[in-house]
Each structure stands twice: as structure tokens, then as C-alpha cells.
Amino acid sequence: SEDETSVLTMATTTSTEDSGLLDELLPIFGDETGYEVDVITVGTGQALEIGRSGDADILLVHAKELEKEFVNDGYGTERFPVMYNDFVILGPTEDPAKVSEANDLDEAMSLIYQIGKEGDSTFSSRGDKSGTHVKETTLWEEFQLDIEGKEWYDSLGQGMGDTLIAANEMRAYSISDRGTFLSMEDSIENLQIVFEDDDMLTNPYGIIPVNPDTHENVNYEAANELVEFFVRDDIQQKISEFGIEEYGQPLFFPNTD
Amino acid sequence: MTDKVIYNLQNISKTYSDKTVLDIDSLTIRKGEILGLVGPSGAGKSTLLRILNFIEHTDSGEVHFLGKVYNKDSLPDLHTRRKVTTVFQRPYLMTSSVYQNIIYPLKIRKQNYDSQRVEKIINKLGLTQLKNQRADKLSGGEAQRVSLARALIFNPEVILLDEPTSNLDPANVKIIEDMIADYRNEFNATVVMVTHNVFQAKRLATKVSLLYKGKIVEINDKDEFFTNPKHKVTKQFLSGDLVY
């Protein structure tokens, strides 16, 4: 029925899909170009793996270092910055570690480490080598806090949403992208933002067409059109407005990296 | 022979999907009797035994048993039911050894038992060699003998036998007939025996009854029944002319 070249397969991460942004933008793209976009939602690692095998035409992910490697290895043509949002540190409403009183990120992380060591609270990590998890690991390392094998450090190996649900139930500390937290705020009442706004907490999203030289079957033409679409001014404008109506603040910021 | 009434059936009927297979106005069985039950194939003999053993409900009527009354909504309690047992036409043996099958009734009664008596019964029925064999692989006649052993083992007051020697050779038939007679004499037990073998009824029964199309056509003392049948149908049956 449908022409193969009219379908574009995009692999992306759960946090992007769950925010609802794609549901808003992709229909516009479809109306304009006639392309239909199939969205496959998987983990970051799996998204990159799907790209490597040529099972997707384009990737939208947030793991900058891995993305660069992907392009360097010849699997993607180029990484285009699309937008960014930021990470926030979450904690239980009673905030036993008093992280909200911390002056900087270093202190915030140390307080969490300390309360964990004392056995009065826990930390829920995604533990799935996703963009968010990689960022979290970098932070512990940056502040020389060794979380390896600690009883209070729960490595969940799950998506962002599931991790937040778990942290909410366990009254644990955690790190999340702002978008996911805002979209779930209503159902995770035990959690609040205890620390935010630090340069180290930015979370850039990139879009990468899969290299047609490596996999000749990919729909490179359509992928390029989607890239052009995402960086267009009016779409960047829409990205910056997305979520304001519902959450009172934007979930993503237009990016020029 | 004592006069004590064991069974008294009143207006019993049983219907399977519109087909009435049993319709008995009245039937009395007394202690110590050996009632031979004869009748053509499909007459309802096996059905009657199931009702006497309380393993099937009647559709209407009353069964008086050992002085109490039961009907389609009430069955005797376990203790009472355990006084009766049946050796079925197609005995079902469990997939354990012959020995385990035979002592099963004793085991479920959690009864201490005389293992010498068990051995004696097994011996008499020629099952000694088969004791440890799997019971579900037995020949037709072997299965029938195991089934009989399993029934006699726990001294029931009433034994219902559904053609217990149909798959057996003459010598075995004799052994089993003797055992039944002995058992009845020793325990003053009551026996109801379905048989197609008119000679067997003659040899063993004290009373004989003809069941025909679900009805008791005639019931009488053995000698009367055979020498002086009252009913036309009985006469036909005895002369081998009665077909359904």
C-alpha cells in the first residue's frame, strides 16, 4: 500500500518520546513533506545499535560522546544539535540530607553520598548506561565519590520514568532530565527538585542521519529533510514553547550548541 | 437367615437425558441374602448397583438403608457409605502396584490391618506372582481378581458384584464363587450379584430378580425363580428368547 520511500524510521530514547514533543512536531513534518515517521523507542545504547545495523534511518538521542563516536566510526553522516534541556537532582519531600540547602553541585552530591553512607536514605540510579546515567556517573567521578558496590546505591537498569516511580516509592534521591520529571510530577508526589541550574547539568540532544554509504537501504533523503525540519527557525520556536502551557515552563531549549 | 432389612427402595427412578433407565417401585434386600440380578443387556443392572452404592443420585424416590432414609438430595455419611462397595464390570485399577491397589481401602481407612489376611486373599486369588506388578497392565481376568481382592479386604457389610467372573476361566470362576459364599457365611454379609450366567445364579444366589427395561419384573427365592417363574418375561428370559 504505502511506498517504502515515504516512511522514515527514527530511533529515539524513552525520555524524548514520553515527553510528548514528537507527537506535536512529527505530524507537522508529515503534512509538509508527506513522509510518515515511525518512532522506535528504546534505550540509548540500543538506539545506537539499531543505527549501526541500519535498522533505523535517523537517531535522536542525548549521549554526546557516544554520538560522536557513532559518527566517527562512519555509521552516521553528521551530528546536528537540535535542542537541550537540563538535569535536575530530585529528592524526597522531607529531604533528609538537606540537599536543597547546598551551595553548589559538589556539595549536593556529597550530601547525598553522606546520607547514604549513614543509612538514612538511598539513591536510585538508572544504571542503564543511558545519557542520563552516563551524566550521573560523570558527576560522582568528578567529585571523587566512589559509589561502586554501595548498599544504598540502587542501580535499577530501567528507563527514566520507571526509575522515577521507584525513587518516589523508596523516597530516594535521583537524577532526571527536567522534561520527564515535569511530565510525571503529578504521579510522583514524594519527589521534588532539590538541586538545579548548574552548567554541568545540561543535556544536549543530537540528531544523526544514518550513513547511506554504510547501509544503502536507509532513507537518507528523508532523514536529511527531517534534520532540516528540526533546525528550522519556526520549529525551534515551537520547541522552546513546548510544555509551557502544561507545566508553566518549557521542557526543551532551542540549541545552537 | 436373619430378617433384618438392609435395603428398601421405594419408587426409585433414574433418567439419562430423557431416557428412563431405572424405574423401581419397590425392592427389599435383607441381611445375609445373595441376590442374583439378571436381565438383558442395558436393562439397568449396573445403574441399580451404582445407586445401591450411593455413588449416583436417584432422580426421585427413597432408599432406606440400615434404617435411615435417603433420597436424591441426601446421601449417607462417610461411615455408613463405607459399609458398601462394588466390584465393577470394568474395574478401574490405579497405576500403582497390584499390592498397593489391594490395600488401598485399608490405607484410606487408616486401619491397622492383618497383613496375613491380606496375603491369604492374594494367595487364594492366585495373585501372589503379580503382587509387585503394575496394576494397569494386567490381563482382563487378572484385573477382575485384583478388583475382588480390593473389595473383600476391608470386610464390607454389603458387596455389590457386577459380573465378577465374566472374564474368567472355569477354575477361577469356581474359586471366586467359593470365596463369595465363604465371605458371606463368615461375616453374614449381604451380596448383590449381577450375572449373565444363569448357572452361576443357580449355584450362588439365595434370591434372584429379573430386571427388564429398568423395572423389576420378578423377584423370588432362587428355586422358585428358576423352577416356577411367574412372569411371562421371566420365562422368556430363562429360555433364552428375551431380546431387549
Place this chain on the structure above:
Amino acid sequence: MTDKVIYNLQNISKTYSDKTVLDIDSLTIRKGEILGLVGPSGAGKSTLLRILNFIEHTDSGEVHFLGKVYNKDSLPDLHTRRKVTTVFQRPYLMTSSVYQNIIYPLKIRKQNYDSQRVEKIINKLGLTQLKNQRADKLSGGEAQRVSLARALIFNPEVILLDEPTSNLDPANVKIIEDMIADYRNEFNATVVMVTHNVFQAKRLATKVSLLYKGKIVEINDKDEFFTNPKHKVTKQFLSGDLVY
């Protein structure tokens, strides 16, 4: 009677877990014979029939059947096997109607059949009323008759009968004996019949054989067998003194 050899068994043996239940040096069955097979319970009669019907492998020896030789590794082809059938001691009826059970052999042969003949057989066996009933709920004797109808329906050359009247009343026994005799006369069929009823063997058989502990002790023309038994064991059996 023709002389054509149907079966010729040579040094057949069959063992179940260390127990040899059949051990036949030689047995010949000719076309048109009605061989009565007698012997005590557990002698191996049913086992022999299974081997004659090729539904069980022998452990050693040869079965010559209609001029070809078969052994433990070879069975006749379908066409040949379809010339034989058995009426089992415990017939298995499928959970469909009586009628469906009876015409099953015709259906699987994809044979056009004479439905009048089907009706005639059903009628003769007194099954007309039961035609549309579920076959797995029949009484013992009814099941036996259905099983016989199912065997006769497709005109087998050889019929093996394992106590075909054990659950039947005298009138039915007579009908069935007549049917077997008629069938054999009409089709010059060969019949092997296991029976515990010495009278039945006398009435029906042309030859009689005594199986004892898996061995053929004696085989002879009917009259000779009964009036002038050669073997000690045969004499014991006939006098009812033979127990295992």
C-alpha cells in the same frame, strides 16, 4: 473347508519386563477355521491376538501371514493389515455417537458403503435405539455389541474375538454366535475366538487350542479336543481343576 494357510507362527515369543508371557513354537491357522482359544487367566490369549493383528511386535520368531513373512522388525503394509481386526476384551469406543463408531472403519477406508447393510447389522445387534447416543456412556453389553458391529462392518478376512460375549445375556449370546457363524460362512472368513465358556467353544469352534503359561499345550479339531484330550493339562482344564 479350504486348506489355504492364513497364519503360520514360528518360535514366537513376547516378554514384558523379564516376564515371558508368550512362547509359541508353531501355530497354523487355515482359511475358514473358527479357532477357539481357551486357557486360564493370564495365559497370554489377549497377547496372542494382538500379535495376530500386528498391533504388537513380537520379540523373536516369524509370523507368516497370507504367504509373506514378518518378524519383530517388519510389519505388513496397511493394505494387508486392514484384512484383520479385533474385538477387544475391553472395547474402546470413541466419544462420538454409536453410529459414528460403527461406520468409522468404513470412513477411514474412504469406502463407499451399503448403508442398508449397516442398518441391518445395527438392527440385528439390537442397537437401533442407541444409534444416536454417545458411545462412551453405554452399558457393558451394549459396548461389546457396538464393538462387534464395528468389526463386521468392513468385511475383514480375519476376525479376532476376545471374549466377545462375556458381558452379555443368553439371548444376546445366541444372536452373536449366530452372526459370527453366518459371517464366517458367507465370507469364508477366518475367526479366532478367545472364550472362557467351554460351551461356547463347543458350539462355535471348528478347532480348539489350549494356551497355558504362554505355550500352546494342545490344538485339535473341536470334537477331538473335548472328547479325547491328549494332554494332562487339557484334561485338568476341562474338568475345572486347572489353576494357573
Place this chain on the structure above:
Amino acid sequence: MDAFISGLSEAIELLISFDPYVMNIISVSMMVSGIALLIAAIIGIPLGAFLGLTNFPGKHLVVALLYTGMGFPPVVIGLFVFILFSNVGPFGSLEWLYTTRAMIVAQSVISFPLVAGFTMTAVMGVNQNLLLQLKALGATRRQILWATVKEARLGVLVSVIAGFGAIISEVGAVMMVGGNIAGKTRVLTTAIVLETRQGNFGLAMSFGLILLTITFIVNFIMLHFQKRKLIGRD
């Protein structure tokens, strides 16, 4: 507990409003699981019956393998099918990945051991005399197989019900090979996961209820044909 109540009313609302999004999800679910089950039954029932009727050296091993197949993690089967149909896999050129076809393949593989295994068990449970009787009546191997399946029909039916239950409720494999694409490969279970992840427990519950209702209706219809057998113990 609120989630149940709201889930229930939401489910009813979704169903009676014939919401096209929901209707599409239901129809994809039914189509994929239905076809997969058909494939599994066509291969699994004869094979199971054959195994149940035949003795051969090493049968014990085959049986254990078949039963192990019942515990084959659907996600592993999903992964397997994914690799087979991935662009770099042997069947990549078919382009079945992220279509209902790959889902059907995965679900067939998942339900097959259930159908075959339970059919085998049911056939083994049939009275052994049936086999002798059928042989004595001159049935061919195929006719024996068919007659035995008919006698064991309740057990065979339950094998199909079990297969259906397993795949209609399965999520890992269909997610992996279907991709949960809205309007194309999204089925009830993947929709449940999606909604749960987004914290919409009510909607997730309502999809769950729809799924159960479908399963119940399908079972009820299948069992209807067995009614007599089911209550026939008289």
C-alpha cells in the same frame, strides 16, 4: 485503588466511544496474535500429537526441550527474531522488522512450544487402548493422529488457549521486533507499558481490562464447543 475504578470507567468509555486509536490497537493485537496462533497450531498440534504417540530413543530429551521451550523468555525470542530480520541479519532484505510480520514470527515461536507441549501431554493422557483399537481397525498413522487429537480435544483446546494467553499478553518480544509504532505495531500490551511509563496508571489499567475482556470472550467462545465435555462428568 482509585486506579482500578478510574481504569474501569475509562475502559468502558474507550470501548463504547469506538475511539479509532484504541480500535486500531485492538485490531492489531487480535490480528497479530490470531495469525501467530494459527501458525503455531497448524504445526504444533500434529507435532505434539505425534510426539505423544511415538516412542523413540531420546524422546525424554526432546520432551524436556519442548517443555523448556515453554519457558523460553519471550524477550530472548524477540532478540533472536530481531537479529534475524535486522538489516544486517540473514533475512534483513525482507524488511519485516518493525512490521506486524516480525511480530507474528516472534509470537508464533513463543506459542509453538506451548501448543505442541500441551497437545503432547493431552495425547499421552488418552487411554492407551485407543491406540490399539485404532490400529486394529486399520487406521493409518495420520488417521490415528487425528482420532487421538479428537479424543483429547479438551486438552488440545487448552493448549491453544494457553498459547493464545501467552502471546496476547506478551510484551517484550513484540516491543522489540515491532517497535511499538503508533497506528502500526502498537498492541495492547505495549500500549500498557507506554502508559505505565508515563505514569498514566488509569489508562494502563483500562487497556489491561480491555485485553482481559478480549481474552475472556475468546476463551468463552472456544470453551463453548467443549461445554458438554466440560460439565459432562455425571
Place this chain on the structure above:
Amino acid sequence: MDAFISGLSEAIELLISFDPYVMNIISVSMMVSGIALLIAAIIGIPLGAFLGLTNFPGKHLVVALLYTGMGFPPVVIGLFVFILFSNVGPFGSLEWLYTTRAMIVAQSVISFPLVAGFTMTAVMGVNQNLLLQLKALGATRRQILWATVKEARLGVLVSVIAGFGAIISEVGAVMMVGGNIAGKTRVLTTAIVLETRQGNFGLAMSFGLILLTITFIVNFIMLHFQKRKLIGRD
């Protein structure tokens, strides 16, 4: 195809090196599924046998419900258990969520209908004369139940195998209520999903192989006791 080969060698390596991470995952898997199965069997076998032996009005409905339970989506059961044991749920104060206890509860619920349903089917398949025979011998209800289960033992065993297969391979519910916490509630299936999400298909495959090996060994041991019955069609 590479993923299979590397998965296999990785699996063997992981197993023979007694990697403590892997050993822990295996032991949690076995412990959770084992206890859950025990609970399901203790309730499911008698109940299934009872249903198989008894006639009552509406039995048809109960049976359809039970079979529907076989197709109860594990994720929905997971969600259900999650809500029960969550902070705001009725059993929140037990603090069982994200522990093996909640996983055991969920898996018991998942395997229960399988055990009960197949036991029921197996018992219904037993020769109807057994029931009459047992009654005639004076067996109590409980003794009848037990004797029938013994006669239907192959079918009952398979019901347990099916239950085990379903829960050892299940991922949605244990993920949801256990949380896949490394070293605490991570089991083989959740580890598979985790590795898959990370694109480590080889490692995922190797966990899958370990899982299958365990299932196979368990089945083989269980079937061993039934060997005679299995090959006894002679």
C-alpha cells in the same frame, strides 16, 4: 549471527568463571521463581483438582475465568501488585515494594492460574470410572482429590512446568515491582532487557542461554520422576 556465537561463548565464560554478579542474578531468579511456584502449586493443584472433579452451576464461567487468568498480562499483574504495595496502597506499610517479596507475590499470581488450569484439565481427562471406583471404595473427598491427582500426575507435573516456565521467563512484572536493582532484585530476564537496551545483544543472549539451561535442567529433573509414564506407551 555473530551475536549467537559470541553469546554462547560469553555465556560459558560467565558460568565457568563463577562471576559473582552473574551468580547473584541466577540465585535471585531461582529463589524468587522457586518460592512463587511453591505457593502457586500448594494452592493451585488442590483447587484445580477440585474444579476438575466437581460440577456446579456456573462452572463454565469459572473455567473460562481461570483460563483467562493464563492470559492475564503479567505487566497488568505487576501493576496491580505495585499499586497494592506502593506507599499509598493498602499494604504500603509492609515496605515490600522493590524487594524480592513483592516479586514473589507477583509471580505467584502469574503462575497460579496456569497451575490450577492445567491441573483441572489433567484431572478432567482422567477416566471417569476412577471417580466412581474411589467413591465405591469409601474414599473421602480429600482422598479422591489426592488419588486423582496421582493418576493425572503427568498432566499435573506439566502444569507445574508451565508455571515455572512462565515466571522464570517473565520480565514485565518483576521489573515493575522488583525494580531490577543490581545485586538485590535483578533477575535473569531483567538483566536481559537491560543489556538489550544498552545494545549489548551478545551479553543479552548469553543471559538468555543461562536462563534456558537452568529451565532445561529443572525440567529434566522433574520429568525424570515421570520417565516411565513418559515412555511407557508399550
